[in-house]
Amino acid sequence: MFKKILIANRGEIALRIIRACKELGIKTVVIHSQVDRDTFSTRNADESVCVGAGPASESYLNMANIVSAAEISGADAIHPGYGFLAENSHFAEVCETCNITFIGPSKKAILSMGDKARAREIMDKEGVPIVPGSKKIINKVEKAAKIAKKIGYPVILKAAAGGGGKGMRILENEEKLKKVFTAAQNEAKAAFGKSGIYIEKYIKNPRHIEFQIIADKEGNVLYFPERECSIQRKHQKLIEESPSPVVNMKLRKRMGKAALRVAKSIGYTTVGTVEFLLDGQDNFYFMEMNTRIQVEHPISEEVTGIDLVKEQIRLAAGEEIRQKKIDCLGHAIECRINAEDFTKDFMPSNGRITTFNLPGGPGIRVDTAIHAGYEIPAYYDSMIAKVIAHGKDRSEAIARMKRALEEFEIGGLETTLDFHREVIDNPNFIKGKFNTHFIQDEMGL
Numbered sequence: 370m371f372k373k374i375l376i377a378n379r380g381e382i383a384l385r386i387i388r389a390c391k392e393l394g395i396k397t398v399v400i401h402s403q404v405d406r407d408t409f410s411t412r413n414a415d416e417s418v419c420v421g422a423g424p425a426s427e428s429y430l431n432m433a434n435i436v437s438a439a440e441i442s443g444a445d446a447i448h449p450g451y452g453f454l455a456e457n458s459h460f461a462e463v464c465e466t467c468n469i470t471f472i473g474p475s476k477k478a479i480l481s482m483g484d485k486a487r488a489r490e491i492m493d494k495e496g497v498p499i500v501p502g503s504k505k506i507i508n509k510v511e512k513a514a515k516i517a518k519k520i521g522y523p524v525i526l527k528a529a530a531g532g533g534g535k536g537m538r539i540l541e542n543e544e545k546l547k548k549v550f551t552a553a554q555n556e557a558k559a560a561f562g563k564s565g566i567y568i569e570k571y572i573k574n575p576r577h578i579e580f581q582i583i584a585d586k587e588g589n590v591l592y593f594p595e596r597e598c599s600i601q602r603k604h605q606k607l608i609e610e611s612p613s614p615v616v617n618m619k620l621r622k623r624m625g626k627a628a629l630r631v632a633k634s635i636g637y638t639t640v641g642t643v644e645f646l647l648d649g650q651d652n653f654y655f656m657e658m659n660t661r662i663q664v665e666h667p668i669s670e671e672v673t674g675i676d677l678v679k680e681q682i683r684l685a686a687g688e689e690i691r692q693k694k695i696d697c698l699g700h701a702i703e704c705r706i707n708a709e710d711f712t713k714d715f716m717p718s719n720g721r722i723t724t725f726n727l728p729g730g731p732g733i734r735v736d737t738a739i740h741a742g743y744e745i746p747a748y749y750d751s752m753i754a755k756v757i758a759h760g761k762d763r764s765e766a767i768a769r770m771k772r773a774l775e776e777f778e779i780g781g782l783e784t785t786l787d788f789h790r791e792v793i794d795n796p797n798f799i800k801g802k803f804n805t806h807f808i809q810d811e812m813g814l
Contacts, residue, residue: 370686371446371470375439376414378450379429381738381755382662383410386448389678398442400435402428404746409738416442420497423748429453432460439469446685447472452750460789473686474638480656481635486529486567492655495634497627499732500646500654502569506730510550513568514543520570524566526550526555529565534604536560536783539571561720572654574804575646577601578613580628581669583640583680585689590632594697595668599645599805600792602715602814608792610702611672614763614801615647624653631658636712640666640681664755667736671701671759699759700766704774704793706737706754708745710783711814719745724780728773732759732766735777745782753784763801767793788814 373396376386383399387410390397399414404423411417418438421428428434430453439447447464449455449472458479464471473479486506492499501520506529507513511725517524517540524546528536536557540546550566558564581593597613598606616624628643642663643657666677673695684690709715725741737754739745745753756773760766774790794799795811808814 370688373398373415373442373444374446374448374472374682375400375435375442375444375469376410376448376450377429377435377454378448378452379405379408379410379738379749380752381451381736382450382655382664384413384738385575385736386450386678387413389676389682390741392676393679393682395682398438398444400429400438402748404623404748408743409740425453425747425748432457432463435725436463436467436469439464440467444469445801446472446682448682449661451661451664454801455713458483470685472639472681474641475636478635478637479660480522482641482660483531484529484565485527485531485657486565488657489567489655491634492631495630497630497655498653500569500656503567506565506567508565510547513550513566514546516568517543517546520568523571523573524567525569525571526553527569528553528561528563529567530557530561530563536566537604543551566765572648574806575599575648576608576613576804577644577656578616578624578647578653579642579644579663580625581640581642581663581666581677582628582637583631583677583684583690584637585684586638586687587689588630588633588636588691590637591690591692591695592628593675593695594672595624596642596665597670599667599803600790600798600807601805602808606665607707607808608702608704608707608789609668610700610763610766611668612697612700620651620653627653627655628805631655638678639684664752665703667734667755667757668701668703671734671757672697672699674698693780699761700763701757701759702766702770703758704756704770704784704789705752706756706777706789707751707783708753709751709785711788715785715814716783717747717751718783719747720782721745722779724778726776726778728756728776730769730772730776733757733773734759735773753779756789767799 398416420434454460526538553563584590600608734757758770
């Protein structure tokens with residue numbers, strides 16, 4: 370097992386990893402930018418190292434400074450969390466070159482799944498269902514128009530090198546395709562450093578279903594009960610739950626086995642997530658694989674009793690999977706609380722938190738690194754907390770989430786608390802009748 374882990378991240382995920390390390394008896398060193406010098410994570414880690422100025426490009430994305438911090442502090446492993454360098458194959462390679470364990474999959478696995486066009490090609494060969502579309506990266510609009518005509522409109526453009534909605538465009542006709550193709554390339558280039566685009570048939574009104582997997586170095590792989598991630602805005606997840614209200618045991622088994630084929634096809638290790646689109650006829654299609662811990666991992670922990678971050682660390686250290694199967698224990702829902710004004714197109718809201726009262730009681734968990742008096746920096750993601758409710762079934766999980774959202778108080782800036790209260794109260798959400806267009810169709814946002 371590792372003696373000391375450097376945490377190359379910030380906020381709630383950095384604190385989450387510190388807590389897992391403490392329970393495993395592992396020393397921690399957390400990096401921070403100049404604006405994050407005094408935070409819960411820097412206070413709770415055994416050591417902290419400043420790696421640069423506020424902008425992420427000068428700190429949390431500064432590979433040289435991060436690796437130097439690991440070497441100077443004597444860390445024998447680096448945990449990247451999610452975002453920043455978590456899915457950067459070059460960073461994984463640099464860690465390996467410096468004899469520092471990267472707590473994640475191999476460079477090869479990251480490369481295989483990091484390029485979405487390449488991932489589609491691999492899945493097609495493995496017999497995993499994929500959405501009809503281009504098999505390789507498209508660099509010219511004429512080629513894109515030809516493929517779109519063949520598979521039929523509507524189509525969706527996607528950045529080959531990343532996700533999170535960057536570079537995505539839903540198109541109804543060729544005229545629109547030609548108008549936005551270059552803009553989509555430029556957006557992909559700005560977000561991921563690569564302008565590669567691929568094209569798929571757009572599946573109308575799908576659900577977004579994903580499977581958490583864990584894999585050891587002996588080739589053993591297990592899948593967790595699925596996570597329903599359809600409540601999203603511009604391809605950004607806002608509410609997740611496990612299990613999905615529409616996935617039965619038969620469908621779960623089919624999709625779970627497909628997720629295992631994905632992982633085994635690339636020799637995957639540690640933790641990861643295989644994401645699918647599900648249509649109204651129970652047809653599912655591989656969308657992408659995230660080669661890291663997910664923001665929404667707590668709901669999988671709540672319904673299985675398995676600490677995913679500790680499992681990730683153990684697996685990276687070479688330990689084998691301990692359990693033979695994974696059971697589903699009740700139902701869990703997660704709401705991502707962002708510092709945004711949802712009435713103004715989810716505009717980011719920065720400033721100092723004046724009031725901060727956490728919810729509690731049976732079945733409630735809050736993952737956060739903020740507090741009263743905390744100043745929200747303008748440099749990073751707007752998520753400031755995650756509220757997780759667990760119950761014996763979906764009805765109890767919803768009731769507990771409603772109670773938690775009513776108790777939660779954050780003053781001094783705009784947040785999405787009221788947005789989540791509206792969603793949880795929505796009759797169609799309560800009935801489980803929703804898809805990825807829920808926010809637009811039900812709330813007009």
